[in-house]
Amino acid sequence: MGDQPTSDGKRTPGAQSDETIVIPPTPKPDADATQVIRPPSAPAPVKKKDADDTVVIRATPPAKKKRAVGDDTVIIRLPGSPAKTAGTKTGGIKKKTVGDDTVIIRLPSGPTKTGALTTVRKQAGDDTVIIRLPQAPAKKQVAGRAVVDKKVDETVIIRLPAEKPEPAKPADLGWAPWVLAVSSLGVVLVALAYAGGRHETAWAMTAYWIGQIIVFSPVVFRLLSRLAGVAESFVLVMGLATNQYMLKWMYSPDQFRFPDELQHWLATTLITESGELFRQNNALPPAVHFPGLAEMGAGLSLLTGLPVTAAGTIVAGVAHLIFVGWLFAAVLRASNSPAMAGVACVTYATAMHYLFFNSMFLYATAALPFFMLTVWAHRRWRAGGGRRFLSLAVIGIAMTTVSHHVTAFALVATLLLLSLTEVALEKPRPWHSLIVPGVALAIVCSWIGFVATDVISYLEAPVQRLAASLNQILGGAPSGGDDGGASKPVPLVQLAVQGLGILGLLVLFLAVARDMILRKDRDTWRWAALVGGAVFFAGNGARFLGQNGPEIAGRLSTFTYVPMSIIAAIAIVHAVQIIPAKDENGRRWLSVPPPGVAVTTGRRLAGQVYIGTTLITLLMVGARTGGWPPVSALLPGPYMPAAYERSVDAYGVDASFWQQRNLPQEVRVGGDITAVALSSTYGRTDPVREVGELYYATEWTATEQEIVRSLAINYLVVDHRLGDLLPMDNAYFQSDPMAGKITEPLSDAQLGKFDTVDTISRLYDNGTVRIYQMGDL
Amino acid sequence: MNPVRAGVLAGLTVVTALAVAFAPIWIAVPFGLLLAFVLPGLALTEAVIRPGRRDLGVVERIVLVPSLSLAVLVLGGLALWSIGGNLNRTSWMLVCAVTTLAGVGVAFYRAQNIVPVLTGGPAEEPREKYRFTQERLVKDVLPLTLAVLLLGVAGVWSFADSVNTYDVRVTSLSAEAPGPVDAEGNRVVQVTADGLEVASGPYRMVLVGTTGQQLSKHDIAPDTDGDWTGRITVPSDQRVTVNLFRGAETEPFRTLIIAAVP
Numbered sequence A: 001m002g003d004q005p006t007s008d009g010k011r012t013p014g015a016q017s018d019e020t021i022v023i024p025p026t027p028k029p030d031a032d033a034t035q036v037i038r039p040p041s042a043p044a045p046v047k048k049k050d051a052d053d054t055v056v057i058r059a060t061p062p063a064k065k066k067r068a069v070g071d072d073t074v075i076i077r078l079p080g081s082p083a084k085t086a087g088t089k090t091g092g093i094k095k096k097t098v099g100d101d102t103v104i105i106r107l108p109s110g111p112t113k114t115g116a117l118t119t120v121r122k123q124a125g126d127d128t129v130i131i132r133l134p135q136a137p138a139k140k141q142v143a144g145r146a147v148v149d150k151k152v153d154e155t156v157i158i159r160l161p162a163e164k165p166e167p168a169k170p171a172d173l174g175w176a177p178w179v180l181a182v183s184s185l186g187v188v189l190v191a192l193a194y195a196g197g198r199h200e201t202a203w204a205m206t207a208y209w210i211g212q213i214i215v216f217s218p219v220v221f222r223l224l225s226r227l228a229g230v231a232e233s234f235v236l237v238m239g240l241a242t243n244q245y246m247l248k249w250m251y252s253p254d255q256f257r258f259p260d261e262l263q264h265w266l267a268t269t270l271i272t273e274s275g276e277l278f279r280q281n282n283a284l285p286p287a288v289h290f291p292g293l294a295e296m297g298a299g300l301s302l303l304t305g306l307p308v309t310a311a312g313t314i315v316a317g318v319a320h321l322i323f324v325g326w327l328f329a330a331v332l333r334a335s336n337s338p339a340m341a342g343v344a345c346v347t348y349a350t351a352m353h354y355l356f357f358n359s360m361f362l363y364a365t366a367a368l369p370f371f372m373l374t375v376w377a378h379r380r381w382r383a384g385g386g387r388r389f390l391s392l393a394v395i396g397i398a399m400t401t402v403s404h405h406v407t408a409f410a411l412v413a414t415l416l417l418l419s420l421t422e423v424a425l426e427k428p429r430p431w432h433s434l435i436v437p438g439v440a441l442a443i444v445c446s447w448i449g450f451v452a453t454d455v456i457s458y459l460e461a462p463v464q465r466l467a468a469s470l471n472q473i474l475g476g477a478p479s480g481g482d483d484g485g486a487s488k489p490v491p492l493v494q495l496a497v498q499g500l501g502i503l504g505l506l507v508l509f510l511a512v513a514r515d516m517i518l519r520k521d522r523d524t525w526r527w528a529a530l531v532g533g534a535v536f537f538a539g540n541g542a543r544f545l546g547q548n549g550p551e552i553a554g555r556l557s558t559f560t561y562v563p564m565s566i567i568a569a570i571a572i573v574h575a576v577q578i579i580p581a582k583d584e585n586g587r588r589w590l591s592v593p594p595p596g597v598a599v600t601t602g603r604r605l606a607g608q609v610y611i612g613t614t615l616i617t618l619l620m621v622g623a624r625t626g627g628w629p630p631v632s633a634l635l636p637g638p639y640m641p642a643a644y645e646r647s648v649d650a651y652g653v654d655a656s657f658w659q660q661r662n663l664p665q666e667v668r669v670g671g672d673i674t675a676v677a678l679s680s681t682y683g684r685t686d687p688v689r690e691v692g693e694l695y696y697a698t699e700w701t702a703t704e705q706e707i708v709r710s711l712a713i714n715y716l717v718v719d720h721r722l723g724d725l726l727p728m729d730n731a732y733f734q735s736d737p738m739a740g741k742i743t744e745p746l747s748d749a750q751l752g753k754f755d756t757v758d759t760i761s762r763l764y765d766n767g768t769v770r771i772y773q774m775g776d777l
Numbered sequence B: 001m002n003p004v005r006a007g008v009l010a011g012l013t014v015v016t017a018l019a020v021a022f023a024p025i026w027i028a029v030p031f032g033l034l035l036a037f038v039l040p041g042l043a044l045t046e047a048v049i050r051p052g053r054r055d056l057g058v059v060e061r062i063v064l065v066p067s068l069s070l071a072v073l074v075l076g077g078l079a080l081w082s083i084g085g086n087l088n089r090t091s092w093m094l095v096c097a098v099t100t101l102a103g104v105g106v107a108f109y110r111a112q113n114i115v116p117v118l119t120g121g122p123a124e125e126p127r128e129k130y131r132f133t134q135e136r137l138v139k140d141v142l143p144l145t146l147a148v149l150l151l152g153v154a155g156v157w158s159f160a161d162s163v164n165t166y167d168v169r170v171t172s173l174s175a176e177a178p179g180p181v182d183a184e185g186n187r188v189v190q191v192t193a194d195g196l197e198v199a200s201g202p203y204r205m206v207l208v209g210t211t212g213q214q215l216s217k218h219d220i221a222p223d224t225d226g227d228w229t230g231r232i233t234v235p236s237d238q239r240v241t242v243n244l245f246r247g248a249e250t251e252p253f254r255t256l257i258i259a260a261v262p
Helices: A176-198 A204-224 A230-251 A259-274 A285-289 A292-304 A308-335 A338-348 A363-382 A387-401 A405-425 A431-450 A455-473 A492-518 A524-544 A549-573 A602-626 A650-662 A673-681 A692-696 A702-711 A748-756 B003-022 B025-037 B039-048 B058-082 B089-113 B134-166
Strands: A020-022 A035-037 A046-048 A055-057 A074-077 A104-106 A120-122 A128-132 A139-142 A145-148 A155-159 A668-670 A686-688 A715-719 A761-765 A769-773 B172-175 B186-194 B203-208 B214-220 B228-235 B240-246 B254-258
Touching: A176 A204, A176 A230, A176 B134, A204 A230, A204 A338, A204 A602, A230 A308, A230 A338, A230 B058, A230 B134, A259 A285, A259 A292, A259 A308, A259 A673, A285 A455, A292 A308, A292 A363, A292 B025, A292 B058, A292 B089, A308 A338, A308 A363, A308 A549, A308 B058, A338 A549, A338 A602, A363 A387, A363 A405, A363 A431, A363 A549, A363 B058, A387 A405, A387 A431, A387 B039, A387 B058, A405 A431, A405 A455, A405 A524, A405 A549, A492 A524, A492 A549, A492 A602, A524 A549, A549 A602, A650 A673, A650 A715, A650 A761, A650 A769, A650 B172, A668 A673, A673 A686, A673 A715, A692 A702, A692 A748, A715 A748, B003 B025, B003 B039, B003 B089, B025 B039, B025 B058, B025 B089, B039 B058, B039 B089, B058 B089, B172 B240, B172 B254, B186 B203, B186 B254, B203 B228, B214 B228, B228 B240
Parallel strands: A020 A104, A035 A074, A074 A155, A668 A686, A668 A715
Antiparallel strands: A046 A055, A120 A128, A128 A155, A139 A145, A715 A769, A761 A769, A761 B172, A761 B254, B172 B186, B186 B228, B203 B214, B203 B240, B240 B254
């Protein structure tokens, strides 16, 4: 995956004496002569001084190597690591600085206008660096098509030692510790911002954004500099993941507040209390048959004696870090480039749901590391690693399957994509590469067919809603239930930031796609990443599909953003041309990129670092504004109605614990979004979510009584703060009949009518939250 | 895996298992973390990778260890439950410890009995060891310590701030579902008041019937935690309102409503 071509005359950096290899004037080879320059150990054409790493290139007799007539290629073999070369000038040749892969050759006799300096490209995983020398745009017509005259194409190929996954100094952490120290200052700043949010200070939001950028951007900057080896890149990536997990945890450090986390808290607690799996969980019935996360949490809680909340926080954090680690390992193994692995990881950190949904105590968080483990193991197996990696892949598949349904489906699709690209591009067709997706499909189908049989019906509803929205967009009649336009309009600035980020990604994607197509790239994994990237953009279209569109798009991006991040990393690290130069035929977009990888230095590299850091930071800002929590709840703070984390406070929690102490688990309790979440988890009752009509009615009539009867509601939770503020997401209730049409908070009459009904008892009152018993049904 | 390493790992596993099973929580926490995230994965990684080969890079090894450990926790738990076992501290400890010891055994056996195969994979290369020097102290240890301290301070402070902000004293008045109607047509209701602030008292509870007439009045004396509970008797044919008054306030502080028996 590491071999990305790019280069042309425009990429030539300015003349900088410390970045230049100068080839002394040598007799231009005859048209049919080849110059082969060998290391000192070879019979003499190349000499290298030990002291200054300078390489002296001399012409060799034509007999050393035959070449085709008209081929002016010079092959230079450099002994030792390129990193050891120093920036000294001897005999007209100068080598690059340490850690810099660029070699620039100044041609004393070269034409000055076309540029005496040329960029060298180095193929990762290969020892070859190609230097394209200045050339006259000579053309000749062959079969009606202009081609380059090889006689004037003076290319120098230098073979350098290939990059390895292990750097020369594996234990060298480079600047990672200091960069992470700076990044940690950002964490402190965000902690201050969160505290400011809790106490409603004006400066909190400013501190939040400054903190977010300080946490993120220094790491990105360092990784983009391409000076970090494996150890430094890995430490940077894991350090960033840790710091960002801290940001998530510090939002609500004392307890889970997001409804889904509470649901999994209950699933875990049920295991610790009973010692049994697959116990009924009214809060989230499908999670019963995907016990991976709950087992991890319960196991850790029991082994350490920690409360489930603390154990769950640790498990989610560790799983998140493992996921990032596997992403790094997989890209590193595929690209042989720590820079690319690092950049892919920090780019993925700008995924919409990376900071919260993908690191919350949710079952997807437990499945994601094993998703990436399986992809990595599949890669290792296909690269000849042996059956042990096949075994690891099977373990990964099994773990993903028992942890999360959607991730399991995504894993099957990903493995299938990887295998099919391999089958399509390689000859003879490696049909056995389909073994892993076949095994994955069998395991997932078996689990769903024999154990998690309820997951089909669980996923049916969102799929139907998606289909209905699609149908509506394609001209069909709107279906009931989802009006497709009820969602709150997104602020223009937020849209602009997200749009710019996506546009940037699209540009990078198209540049890499063009590059691969024109170069006739045959790398199966790169093609798979490209297809995955295309799916990412298609998935972004889902955000316009009705009320649930943004959520579906966000969740889909959890998987599709992986290949997109890799594509972005390829484009950024290898500086794939966004706007290619015209070729000798005057073609710009169809000009064939030369083979090899462009590696830049000096001002050009600095420019790329600045631009890349800005783009990725912009993506991060876009993700924070468009991801979770919503902009209005980016900071923790006082109660907001139906605002998920912001709605969970002592009053609601106390009411739910009262239910847990006093009500049987089979009673059905209705309420607003927060009340239902708390009642079904801390309260251990059976939730009824479609109760909006009961609250919106100003009087209690036979209609409301019938709704209570039909939904078999035993209790209703009424939070009087619903009458103070509008809901954050334009809906107080799940399946809210007034979603998107609420113009004022609920009135006293709407909230107080329950007190006037003879058959209804108010059994709990804490001044804010009241619980009503519906009486005989 | 050489004998010394195998012995150390096996010994550590046994000590960890004992600590998890019998030690107080402040000891069980670090050992439990070790058993959940490190030891099983470490042993299995050693067992899977052939001796003399560097099939895994350092990064891959670092990530594989906790991954396999979690896999043992989950798949081991599933296996145990499927054969009728109960998932508690002892059983999970045994699953992890036995798996670790088995992994150590396999790794040790393979190291002793299998000739390293050097074809088909990268050969063993001497790794550079991390040497602790003064330069390292400034370049690595100092900033990392600073980073950890900053994270620790931010975390602890955030936790305390969150607890202090949300830890509001909630005063509630509640009733259990009324009992059956007795021979005199009354029902007994268990009423509880929680979170009463003694300084804000005295508290009194007044019961009002359907027509608005006062049925009874009770003085509430909360305990030191601010809690009070008691039984009240209400007529089954009336819709009874239970008002809790605080201090000299004339409006009820908290209110319950007990519906009449239909």
